[in-house]
Amino acid sequence: MSLLDIENLSLTIGDTQILKGVELSVAPGEVMGLVGESGSGKSMTALTVMQLLPHAARASGRVTFDGIDILAATEDQMCALRGDDIGMVFQEPMTALNPVKTIGEQVAEGIRWHTRASRAEAEDRARKMLDRVGLPEAKFPLSRYPHELSGGQRQRVVIAIACALKPKLLIADEPTTALDVVLQAQILDLLRDLVAESRMGLLLISHDLAVVTEMADRITILRRGEVMEAGDTARTLSEQLHPYTRQLAQASMHVPARARPHGIETGRPLLQVEGVTRDYPGRRTSLFKRAPGIRAVDDVSLSMAPSQSVALVGRSGCGKSTLARMILALDRPTSGSIRFRGGTITGKSEAELKPARRDMQVVFQDPYGSFDPRQKVKKLVAEPLHVLEKKPTRAECREMVAHALHEVGLGISDMDKYPHEFSGGQRQRLSIARAIITRPKLVVADEPVSALDVSIRAQILDLFAELNQKLGIAYLFITHDLTVARAITDEVLVMHDGKIVERGKTSEVLDHPQSEAAKALVTAAPDLHRAIAERLREQG
């Protein structure tokens, strides 16, 4: 018998239909993967099971958990289930914990609430649970506050909260999306072990087909609130009978066609970074003392040729963004020098930097946060034009914006729209249009596709590849996602603890990593081909 049974579930919020006749079941000890792109209704399905939907949501159909009709259950019944029989882990570990309460309090709270245990007893159980999720007492006493922990550690605390009472069902909504690949692998291992230990059912929600394939026994593919295909993971993904399944699988393995990899041509290098170091002073512990400082970037040298595409990969906190900020002259190195097109950019004033700024632009990760919501596209895309030698006239400006929009696949009519009128993928096209409007020689892209759905990601990667071919723009891609590095770059630099520990041709480094850091990244990176092959092998 199934632990969780969802039959013909439909959900509306106001006049919007969110879910249409969703069918899904999870058996004890089973991992069910729920896959779909953003807006497909994955999270809403999870919140329906928890009955934590927004007020205006109306659900119909049948949801049965352990013999209880969830849609008909009272709030008191639901409170008894939540945190006790059903645990839930969320996407964003940085904000999922209450900042003013210790981790001990937060883990023990659910235990005390459900079991009426004494404080000491609950804290004892909380301690054991934190040990279990890999937060030993010596380094992580119960009295720690969330802000003293990193993202991966916080996610472990959230898992400890969710699993403290050995729930029958754990719902994990994109539990590793905000973490780097190495942490992701660790958290997935932890979840897998917890499932095996107590025959817990796991509903794993993810947009990442490779992650789900590695983890799930069965898979349900959701699109626009409807189930497209459901079944055994290995069979579903190896046969790819449903066109949408095929489309998703292909998009997540997409490699843009690039006629000729650049970077072979010799001549003057575009960018030269020589012995760059960046120290951050330590925190002041009292009026006269400071904690020892942090060396974010440690004696890094690199060089890029014109129109070469280079990936800078590494785990979160390895210093790759700090290095990028210094290359963009947004931060000053403590020592070392950076030369761009032959001219030094370190230690220059804003006015002296103007010509360099014209030739280097940036694309950020978050296509939602990087635009002023109250400005029109024509103004947003034209923003970098102020670094031009001669201020363009209004008509010239319009002409240039129209051209840039055309190059990224948007229309002239989009000029008078506001950012909220665009989808995530279109907004990332806008940021690329903004980056190329000054005809730069170098674009630094900081995780430019990690917030995007796979099919959109494939399109944006194609666009990057096309612009590289057509305009000869060099790219520095900062990413922890090796599939992105593989898809679009000629060379890769692996960064670890502020140092570049390995460099070489992308395919060579990723296929035969030499350094520990690179090996860790490569083994941890989810890979759909490999995951399917492994699944098939397991099943014989």
Place this chain on the structure above:
Amino acid sequence: MTAYLLKRLAIAIATLVLASMVVFAVLEILPGDPARLMLGMNASADQVELLRNQMGLNAPLAWRYLHWTGGLLSLDFGRSYTYSVPVIDLVRERLAVSLPLALIALALSTLIAIPVGLFSASRRGRAGDTISMGAAQLGVAVPNFWFALMLIYVFAVWLRLVPAGGFPGWSAGVWPALKSLLLPALALALPQAAILARVTRSALIEVLNEDYIRTARAKGLPYRAVLWRHALRNAMIPVLTILGLQFAFLLAGTIIIENVFYLPGLGRLVFQAITQRDLIVVESVVMLLVAAVIAVNLLVDLSYAVVDPRLRSRQ
């Protein structure tokens, strides 16, 4: 934590010194010779000069500033020109009314505002929220003397529970004294409570959208428990800020209410001193209020650190 405390304390002291300079300078610039004012228009120039020497008004500016601040530190505020008594006695007498009044009003306003804020935030957009926020809107808009008159009419004239005004003094016993402060405190508290309730509500609504609220609910805590245990403490910082500002206002911004209830408070003292150009009194009371505001702000800063552990570990 110690670094945070020391930094706040240093800022408080620096502000106090700066404020004393400003107050001193302003009163130096103001026209009018205190000696001439005390002696009247018919006094001879010699008499005025004699008094000026006696009062130390002819000494150099820096010396007079140091003398004045030294006096302040030893609670010697000088003598009132009009009453000819030490200013400290006047102030002490008035504070015995104003300080309890402010504290009671502050307590009342908190006790009313926080439950109302919690109630409205948890029923956002529903009838209960609309009604209580409507009432709060009214509370902000209606002047407090009108509340005062209504309260006098209901509780003093009609129900005859409390006196309509005046202050018997603490020597008449604690209860009679407190009783005469109740209505003015309530009249002061209502508009403050209305503002505070709105701040509490909006701070709570912001906090209720945070991810950790969802985590707490996923633990199985009922909504009410989530509100009290998780949301309220996180919403406290803006509430504490407003409370600090309100205390400063309640201590001396109460001239109208003191007049309605015939209370001999600090507000009335300042008002009288200004009309009589009793500058030494004005100067002293202003400095006292500045010190009180700075002290309360320091307390508010420290309470932030108590509420939010992130401030304790940051500098």
